[in-house]
Amino acid sequence: MPSHAAQMPLPAVRLPAVHLRVGAEALTTGSGGSFDHINPATGRVQAQIPLAGPDEVNAAIDAAALAFTQWRACKPAARRDALLRLADLVQAHGDEFARIAVLENGSPVRIGSTLVAHAREWLKYYAGWADKLEGSVTGSFIQGGDFTYTQPEPYGVIGVIITWNVPLISLAMKIAPALAAGNTVVVKPSELTPFTSELFAQLAIEAGIPPGVINMVPGTAQAGNALVVHRKVQKMSFTGGPATARKIMAACAEHLKPSVMELGGKSANIIFKGANLDLAVANAVYMGLGALAGQACILGSRLLVQDDIYDEVLQRLLVATQAMPRGIPDDPQVLFGPVINAAACERILGIIDSAQSKGAGQLVAGGKRMGGTLAEGYFIEPTIFADVDPLSDLAQQEVFGPVLSVIRFSDEAQAVAIANNTVYGLAAYLYSQDVTQVHRVADQLRAGSVYVNGAARLPPHAPFGGLGESGFGREGGKPGLDEFIRPKTVCVAPLG
Numbered sequence: 139m140p141s142h143a144a145q146m147p148l149p150a151v152r153l154p155a156v157h158l159r160v161g162a163e164a165l166t167t168g169s170g171g172s173f174d175h176i177n178p179a180t181g182r183v184q185a186q187i188p189l190a191g192p193d194e195v196n197a198a199i200d201a202a203a204l205a206f207t208q209w210r211a212c213k214p215a216a217r218r219d220a221l222l223r224l225a226d227l228v229q230a231h232g233d234e235f236a237r238i239a240v241l242e243n244g245s246p247v248r249i250g251s252t253l254v255a256h257a258r259e260w261l262k263y264y265a266g267w268a269d270k271l272e273g274s275v276t277g278s279f280i281q282g283g284d285f286t287y288t289q290p291e292p293y294g295v296i297g298v299i300i301t302w303n304v305p306l307i308s309l310a311m312k313i314a315p316a317l318a319a320g321n322t323v324v325v326k327p328s329e330l331t332p333f334t335s336e337l338f339a340q341l342a343i344e345a346g347i348p349p350g351v352i353n354m355v356p357g358t359a360q361a362g363n364a365l366v367v368h369r370k371v372q373k374m375s376f377t378g379g380p381a382t383a384r385k386i387m388a389a390c391a392e393h394l395k396p397s398v399m400e401l402g403g404k405s406a407n408i409i410f411k412g413a414n415l416d417l418a419v420a421n422a423v424y425m426g427l428g429a430l431a432g433q434a435c436i437l438g439s440r441l442l443v444q445d446d447i448y449d450e451v452l453q454r455l456l457v458a459t460q461a462m463p464r465g466i467p468d469d470p471q472v473l474f475g476p477v478i479n480a481a482a483c484e485r486i487l488g489i490i491d492s493a494q495s496k497g498a499g500q501l502v503a504g505g506k507r508m509g510g511t512l513a514e515g516y517f518i519e520p521t522i523f524a525d526v527d528p529l530s531d532l533a534q535q536e537v538f539g540p541v542l543s544v545i546r547f548s549d550e551a552q553a554v555a556i557a558n559n560t561v562y563g564l565a566a567y568l569y570s571q572d573v574t575q576v577h578r579v580a581d582q583l584r585a586g587s588v589y590v591n592g593a594a595r596l597p598p599h600a601p602f603g604g605l606g607e608s609g610f611g612r613e614g615g616k617p618g619l620d621e622f623i624r625p626k627t628v629c630v631a632p633l634g
Contacts, residue, residue: 162349179243190355205350206411221265223345255314257310263598264314292320398611403564406557413569426542429503432526486539498530499523564608
């Protein structure tokens with residue numbers, strides 16, 4: 139039987155008091171009102187946080203615009219060193235970040251600890267770019283021609299809106315390249331996860347990043363709209379769902395404002411015959427069910443299994459799922475925790491019920507809310523549907539919860555066709571011992587990232603992003619830096 143750790147004491151970490159970080163000010167109230175923050179593992183209110191309204195958002199944008207002149211003029215090495223100090227401080231407070239995540243969004247502490255390490259690497263990677271920004275000479279003609287060159291320039295104020303599932307990673311992925319390039323930012327964290335952003339902002343000040351360079355205004359859609367429509371915001375970077383992205387893009391269109399959109403996913407995870415099934419099944423359970431209770435866009439929520447090994451893989455999945463440690467996420471052994479809130483719990487259970495009533499697949503595990511000592515939290519049993527119709531809503535729509543759809547395929551061509559038959563295109567996974575097949579299939583998969591014989595990874599040096607309803611633009615690598623730079627061309631006419 140899986141372990142239930144609900145009797146474990148909640149973490150001793152003290153949640154930081156949330157402020158609206160507007161320039162040098164740390165405001166304890168906002169015109170957006172306040173929000174009762176609920177611990178997902180207990181269903182109980184644990185803090186009241188201030189919410190920014192348009193007044194605070196506008197003030198934060200003004201502060202960022204004022205700070206931009208100073209930050210842009212900083213020597214690149216100074217920006218580099220400040221980001222490196224911030225990276226070290228994030229590492230030094232790693233245990234605090236991990237334990238805050240337990241209370242904030244129910245992330246198991248063992249997962250939160252790994253996310254801290256990833257965030258530090260993203261900060262360090264982009265710190266290293268700060269003093270390596272280069273222009274180029276595009277035309278140099280000694281006799282009678284123009285001397286033409288480009289120079290990289292920051293946009294100015296960047297508006298950042300992040301979602302609640304991995305806030306620390308999102309902050310590092312967006313803020314680090316924006317600041318390295320010389321921009322300033324106004325960040326609207328989700329009201330569901332304001333504590334991570336509060337600690338991050340405190341550490342940024344300690345690292346020597348000047349007031350106004352990073353502004354934090356947690357709030358609802360009202361605050362987000364005020365950020366998007368402001369004329370001083372030169373570009374938006376958003377992580378969230380396609381429905382919200384459409385609204386942001388429509389608002390940006392009024393001012394022809396560019397944006398980066400990191401959106402949802404319905405990623406296919408393909409297991410071919412001959413694959414290492416121990417590895418493939420372990421990662422399928424981890425990604426489809428365990429990691430953040432399935433609440434991440436990159437995870438492989440559609441499991442495609444070849445006919446020859448289908449029955450064996452399904453049986454292995456059931457055994458591994460049953461053994462997966464679940465419970466209060468502060469227990470270091472727990473892999474599977476709660477979903478974010480009551481609304482998500484109700485929505486996911488509704489999807490499960492709808493899939494059953496429509497005959498989208500055979501429910502072989504889970505499907506209900508967890509009871510006993512976990513009943514007051516937002517725990518849903520790890521849920522598996524077998525023989526799922528690849529055209530059903532269950533296989534086509536993002537669940538964002540612990541629901542895995544297992545789909546049968548006969549050959550490589552059918553696997554690729556099923557995998558690509560989606561409006562999303564964020565990630566794909568494949569397991570095969572045939573290196574020729576690996577490269578052939580990877581080339582055909584319609585996805586921004588393809589992971590072979592392994593789980594999802596977000597190394598800072600590799601571009602990450604999607605296509606279709608998974609969004610556009612890239613985070614990571616040089617392309618992630620280029621999102622925050624616009625080249626200026628200078629043409630110098632010959633004298634005389």
